Amino acid sequence: MTPTYYLLLSALLFAIGAVGVLVRRNAIVVFMCIELMLNSVNLTLVTFARVNGSLSGQVMAFFVMVVAAAEVVVGLAIIMSIFRTRRSASIDDTNLLKY
């Protein structure tokens, strides 16, 4: 077992997240798939921090978490406001930026 296995796991998670973004129709589930992709990249960063023996990778993963938190807040607010006007959380119904 080498740390490469972690990279393989994160590659698989990233691919699953990408497929989810393409396949799922519920906007919130699509959002969760994006979160999964961010998480898999975090795993990569942590693994490379270990491979290189430097903590910079962990700090970057920390920044990714901060950005992900901000992104979730804004994204969920957008989904809420779209739901309020369109009465739907499906991404197929969202074909206009306004109304």
Next chain:
Amino acid sequence: MFTHAGLLLAAAPHPAGYVSPGETIAFWVLGPLALAGALGMLFSRNAVHSALWLVLTMLSLGMLYMAQQAPFLGFVQIIVYTGAIMMLFLFVLMMVGRDASDSVVEVLRGQRLWAGILGVGLAGLIVGIVARGLTAVTAVGLDGPNSANGGNVSQIGRSLFTDFLFPFELTSALLITAAVGAMVLAYTGRSAKGGKKTQRELVVARFRGEHARPSPLPGPGVFATGNSVATPALLPDGSIAPESLSEIIEATPVTEYGPDLAEVSDTGERVGARALTEGSHTESSYEESEEVRS
């Protein structure tokens, strides 16, 4: 706790690239769990189930961070991701789209198939590249940085406030922008489109015929034996008011309220004026109605 971990790591120096058997076991337990969570999220129709599967994945990833000498990130992952972000997801799901399970209809023909092919291709590509490119790489390991100067947390804090100070300060700008943005997006004042109407505006709109009926919907029925929302309300002639029943709650059948109905519509056994003094009569009638009901 972190310093203890650091001391333990420092006490047992390992050669570069050493992976302990405990970590190997942890990986082979947690890795498949994380994969199962991701696949469960992808394949479950219900959005709430998807969120719970993703919680499993994120918990496993947090523990994998801890196994990879990143205890601080592991705890942050569990607290921030599974504790805060996923619960925020669940809150929004409950407010927005819990009932609307994902539609099975394909809008673009063959989209699922192509997405699956793309996903398998992407996974194959990255796995192939990583597996071929990183075979000769030995991990240096974080024993040094994690044991020096107070361990993992201190070291991360040190580099946050020295090397990464400017990105860290930018983060605060990002967070405050996100907070303000969320407030602007989620706020609906009374005047805004889709905002709440006042009672007066609502009454005027109702009598203009903008709603299906001028009055609010009738409430549920209230009987001596039941006042739940599943109880239908009765019209003056004894029939059910269909609008008093909720669409999502299974209504109690009216036959259950036979004795109550009989009393209300004055067809059942009448209770005389002496009912209170002659306890036996009322008791017996009460028992009878109990029997009928059961």
